[in-house]
Amino acid sequence: MITEEIIDQSIERIQQMDFDEAFGQFSKKHPLLVSYLAGEQFAVLEDSEYQILLFEAMIIAECFPEVDFGNDETTAELLEECESANWAAFDNDDQGSFHDRLDIFFENTDEEDLLAFIEDSLVDDEESEPIHAASKEIIFITLKSILDFFGQVK
Numbered sequence: 001m002i003t004e005e006i007i008d009q010s011i012e013r014i015q016q017m018d019f020d021e022a023f024g025q026f027s028k029k030h031p032l033l034v035s036y037l038a039g040e041q042f043a044v045l046e047d048s049e050y051q052i053l054l055f056e057a058m059i060i061a062e063c064f065p066e067v068d069f070g071n072d073e074t075t076a077e078l079l080e081e082c083e084s085a086n087w088a089a090f091d092n093d094d095q096g097s098f099h100d101r102l103d104i105f106f107e108n109t110d111e112e113d114l115l116a117f118i119e120d121s122l123v124d125d126e127e128s129e130p131i132h133a134a135s136k137e138i139i140f141i142t143l144k145s146i147l148d149f150f151g152q153v154k
Contacts, residue, residue: 002063002114010062026058049135069153083145118143
């Protein structure tokens with residue numbers, strides 16, 4: 001289980017580097033995730049939304065430093081299965097606000113702190129540009145899928 005302390009330490013390590021350096025290290029260790037995150041489905045995100053997605057993905061990866069899953073077809077299929085399962089769960093409950101629809105994910109996880117971190121990053125505040133509703137869904141499901149993927153391959 002990833003604790004708030006581990007998340008905070010991971011954020012600190014990432015923030016100590018400039019973005020290009022952090023992304024370079026992430027790319028070297030996780031080429032499969034970089035390929036996934038470069039997919040056409042993310043073209044709908046604004047640049048600022050895509051930056052949130054990349055930053056959060058790097059933090060999730062940093063929380064699992066011991067995981068090395070390679071770049072083969074089996075692991076790519078596992079990531080796709082995680083994403084499909086998460087979209088199915090999300091689409092199964094189309095009532096309520098975005099945040100209400102996330103409750104199902106919190107009921108069935110050992111990684112509540114990481115999920116809360118992801119959800120919190122999608123809350124609009126005065127300091128940052130608002131995130132479009134559809135983008136919130138894409139970002140959350142993508143990051144939840146990456147989290148599930150790391151949980152299964154660790």
